[in-house]
Amino acid sequence: GAGVSQTPSNKVTEKGKYVELRCDPISGHTALYWYRQSLGQGPEFLIYFQGTGAADDSGLPNDRFFAVRPEGSVSTLKIQRTERGDSAVYLCASSLTKAGGFPNEQFFGPGTRLTVL
Amino acid sequence: AQTVTQSQPEMSVQEAETVTLSCTYDTSENNYYLFWYKQPPSRQMILVIRQEAYKQQNATENRFSVNFQKAAKSFSLKISDSQLGDTAMYFCAFGWSNTGKLIFGQGTTLQVKP
Numbered sequence: 457g458a459g460v461s462q463t464p465s466n467k468v469t470e471k472g473k474y475v476e477l478r479c480d481p482i483s484g485h486t487a488l489y490w491y492r493q494s495l496g497q498g499p500e501f502l503i504y505f506q507g508t509g510a511a512d513d514s515g516l517p518n519d520r521f522f523a524v525r526p527e528g529s530v531s532t533l534k535i536q537r538t539e540r541g542d543s544a545v546y547l548c549a550s551s552l553t554k555a556g557g558f559p560n561e562q563f564f565g566p567g568t569r570l571t572v573l
Numbered sequence: 574a575q576t577v578t579q580s581q582p583e584m585s586v587q588e589a590e591t592v593t594l595s596c597t598y599d600t601s602e603n604n605y606y607l608f609w610y611k612q613p614p615s616r617q618m619i620l621v622i623r624q625e626a627y628k629q630q631n632a633t634e635n636r637f638s639v640n641f642q643k644a645a646k647s648f649s650l651k652i653s654d655s656q657l658g659d660t661a662m663y664f665c666a667f668g669w670s671n672t673g674k675l676i677f678g679q680g681t682t683l684q685v686k687p
Contacts, residue, residue, distance in 0.1 A: 487673050498577075498664050498677030499618070512674055545616060551673055562673060564610075564618035 458482070460565035462548050468571045469538055477533040477568045481550030488531050489562060490523055491547040499547055505531060506553065538572045545569050575600045577667050579678035586655045587686050593640075594650045594681050596665030602626075604670040607641065607648045612680075613661040621663070624648065626670075655685045 461480040469475050481488050487506055491499035501515040505525045513523070520538075525531040535542055549562040576599045586592035598607070609621040624632045624641050631639050636656075640649045652659055665678040 489673060489675075491675075491677075496680075498666075498680050499675070501674050501676065504672060504674050512672060515674075547616075547618065549618070553673075561620050561623070562675065563620075567616045 460548055460550050460563050462546075462565040462568050464568060465566065466569045466571075468573065470573050471538060471540060473538050473572075475535050475538055475570065477535075477546050477570070479531045479533070479548030479550075479565060481529065481531070481548070482563055483529075484552070485550035485563075486528070486553050487551045488525060489549045489551075490531070490533050491549065493545045493547055493567070495544075502533070502546075535570075538570075540572050543570055543572045575602070575667050575676050577665055577676050577678035579665055579681050581681045582679070583682045583684070585684040585686055586652075588655055588657060590655055591651060591653045592655055592683065594652075594663055594665075594683065596648045596650070596678055598646050598648065598665070598667050600646070600667065602669065606668040606670065607639075608666040608668060608675065609637070609639070609648075609650045610664045610666060610677075611659075611661045612664060618664075622650065652683075657685050657687060659683060660685045 463478045489504050490502040493499045503523050504512040508528045520536045522534045545567040547567045549564045551562045578597045605626045607624045611619045622634045636653045638651050662680045664680045666675040668675045
């Protein structure tokens, strides 16, 4: 079946602009995660959804970052007033959730490379 | 706070030989998961192997195996019979038992030479 897809694959924007990054998880996966990966670094956790609700948003760096998942499937990461330091690859992952809430394998999308000029 | 440390920024190995990538972590949790992910230049993160902390037996997946030392908080990855397709960046990751949130190490770039 189809894997996790992310659009766009690349996004170039100017400082101060607003951007939206989209993630389509694997069908039936109830858990969805956003990570940010700076060049040469490991992914850094941003936010985790269980269904429609954000179960953990402790990784969002500031209030310019916001994410939604209104129907429990597609998610959008929104960044307001972009700064050059926001330039990174934004990765999305999804997983099934076993009964009891133990984590399952996370399947990652190819990421969106965001460049803020 | 949980931390994951990979002390080898770059490694190389000859095709068909064995290589071991190191990972240490710090946590006060007793129940958790550990993972190794592979990220080739295409950016697609692929799960290589996972280990439940409550299991003493080391996980094995074909040519990939781990050496999990819970008391030492060490979780190394051994790749046997290295293949050119193993060339990638490898990340060690820590996961909580009650959430899927992952904490990643800095990564090790592995080059398999023909």
